[in-house]
Amino acid sequence: MKDDKSPVWVIADQESCNLLPVTPQLVGKSRKLADDLGTTVEVVLLGDGVDTQPSNLFASGAERVFLGNDPALAEYHPDVYTDVIVGLAEKHKPQIILMGSTSMGRELAPLVAARLSTGLTAHCIDLNINADRVLEQIIPAYGGEITIVCPERRPQMATVAQGVFPLPALDEGCRGEVVSIDGPFVHTGRVEILEVVIEAPEGIPLDTATCVLAAGAGAGDLEGWKLIVELSKALSAGLGCTRPAVDEGWAELETMIGQSGKMVSPETYLGIGLSGEQQHMVGIAGAKTMIAVNNDKKSPVFSQVDYGVVDDCRDFVPVLLEKIRQYREKQVSC
């Protein structure tokens, strides 16, 4: 394994034939990993009508794209996609396979890992090659960070959320090799996808919001949560949450920020009634200005923000809403 020159792989994720940002982000990171290992970056891209996408992957740093462009691959199908990827991996023996922590990756990665009898690390926040040329997979845990490795089995597999790594600078001049994957792509019919329904999310999307308001267990109950929703509207902020808010049923899982949820990088972050647990905070590491409201002056959240308000959010938020209203009125009358 010492001088393993086998490639680093990324499994591409696309929607309506466009690459999701996590794919070029992972290709960019893989470029760095592959350079450290002295090897190549290769991407497996499956879909229907995705044959113009390889150039984007080459511009992001890939040298080779395995392209499966076929009507049978249009939608992610667990059995079909697993068979194709496992077949390729058994033949080409990549040393690393990375996937996005997307709806697809979260199901496909463990299916592929189990078939290849190898390890898989969930939702990494960083990846490095160590002195033994092994992939170090970093995740937040217990108020700190832990490093996980897969020392013996290959490939080493990990998922990473969109937004953890930056988009690479594109080099449009880069060309690479396209290897087409031939069908037929058949499955046993034990799982059939009848329909895929896209539901437009409510409110301001977290990914693009310049201000993100996140709230947690401190909201107390549904009434308290309604105040938070009202504040997010008053601030035109994207509304995110911590896990207890999802567990309590106040907020949707899709709006959870953190290691196993969304990674966002707004200009301003306002965290209310949350304790600043590492698993949440890694999701907003990119924010420029950070503000927290918490009723406990000793809360660890205060050591991770620029401005702090010590108060009970259920009493403070109504007053804040009133002050915002007054401010807006003054703006209009000026």
Next chain:
Amino acid sequence: MLKIVVCVKAVPDPKAAGNIKIDPQTKTLLRGNVPMVLNPLDKNALEAALQIKTGMEVHITVLSMGPPEAASIVKECLALGADRGILLSDRGFGGADAFATAYTLAMGVQKNGDADVVFCGMASSDGATEWVGPEMATMLDMPVVTMVREIIPHADEAWEVKSALENGYRRMRVRLPAVFTVTRDLNSPRTLSFSGIIKARKKTITEWGLDDLGVSAERVGLKGSPTIVTEMRTVENTRKVEFIEGTREEKAEQLVQKLVEVGVL
């Protein structure tokens, strides 16, 4: 009769799990005496099975891998209405990652025999990998659907389910036997009843170790785990907080001012 297995895990109470910390000096875990409870999403998994039982003839087995103390959560599931409780417990099972856990549970499902449906919570609150359901399905050679938020069971053995996507859902038809991992949107789990607790007193929990499962010690626990933790560290904070002080009114006014300065208002 439909045979359902529900896989459940004892986890540190999520409401207190923040007390488990890395000791900055020794880089080991300070466990902080956090009580073990039934993983929240596993309640939804059990509830799914119990609801199917109201419309069909169903036998529900609850299966858990864990230390002997985890018997209490298996007991809780029996009190909620499960018919059989199995705890996979052995020193050799300790230190398992998701892969070794999935393998051990798969062997438990196999020994229990002829499962038509296996339910799991989508993730555990402590590991949160989401890998155990799909990996176990692969090892059992069953199809899997993750993040199930709606189930329409059919007697003709193909079930229709809706599975959550980031921005919508998939509607799928799945031939049994199959594994489903469930989200909290699927149902509202029932709470313990007094009569359930009384009934569960008479039910015994089956305990299986390494020898009962007849598996090699190399394939379970730490030895059977492809991944290992090599390092733990605390992280340094780079920001320095400035507290906004005063009466509640003053604090709110100053915060509005800050929000104006940074361009939010």
